[in-house]
Amino acid sequence: MAPSVPLTGRVTLVGAGPGAPDLLTIRAVRALAVADVVVHDGLIDPAVLDFAPGARRVDVSKRRARHTLPQDEIGALLVAEARAGYNVVRLKGGDPFVFGRGGEEVEALLAAGVAVSVVPGVSAALGAAAGALIPLTHRDHASSVSFVAGTCQNLAEQDWAGLAGKGRTLVVYMGVTNSTGIADKLMADGLAPETPCAILERGTLPGARALRTLLADLGRAVEDNAVVSPALLVIGDVARLGTAVDVLAAFQEFA
């Protein structure tokens, strides 16, 4: 009798980019094409999933009465699928290692002895800023850029001192619902109320908006314009650059 050969599955964390399917990398498309299983989040465009026509799809955002599967269960699922011998693609919005919890998934896979690799993706800040023609750094306006998470729970514990202000760009992910609190925090830390801000909603997606305002008016601008997730805040002088919303919409017709 032939010795039993262990099945050798593997997991590839793939960045799906900020939304537009044509922002996938060639490596991402190749990984999807050979996947047996695609484990994906909710915001993934169906056109992206079409690059994996033969794969079984597992939407981890729709488990348990539409609540996202807890992170440790996602890790366990990836390990189980790989151990069953499948070539698994874990598809994540933007880049897996930018506020994507890719680090925890890699740790779970390495701990279980499962082969894992990562395909980077276009992070939302890069895609949305490009769409709004906002250079996140600029020789004349900003020589550094920082990405922070603006989630409400731990805002008070965040230490953003030195990340925003003259010559610096601050990009806040997951910050629109708490934009007033974020603006107050930055002003309390000494940032000028007239610091330029841009709100980039649905970057690279149909209906994308790029709204310009000042730090003191940020919360009101989000509210008055009924901004919804996914959206980013860009805070700093570069937010003044680029195009007005109506001009942007006109450009996008030719994109």
Ligand SMILES: C[S@@+](CC[C@H](N)C(=O)[O-])C[C@H]1O[C@@H](n2cnc3c(N)ncnc32)[C@H](O)[C@@H]1O
């Ligand atoms: C959990 S984070 C995931 C970030 C992702 N890993 C990345 O690299 O872009 C989700 C946040 O990314 C931002 N985001 C994602 N897609 C976006 C888009 N198309 N336009 C603007 N912001 C976006 C929003 O702030 C959203 O709340």
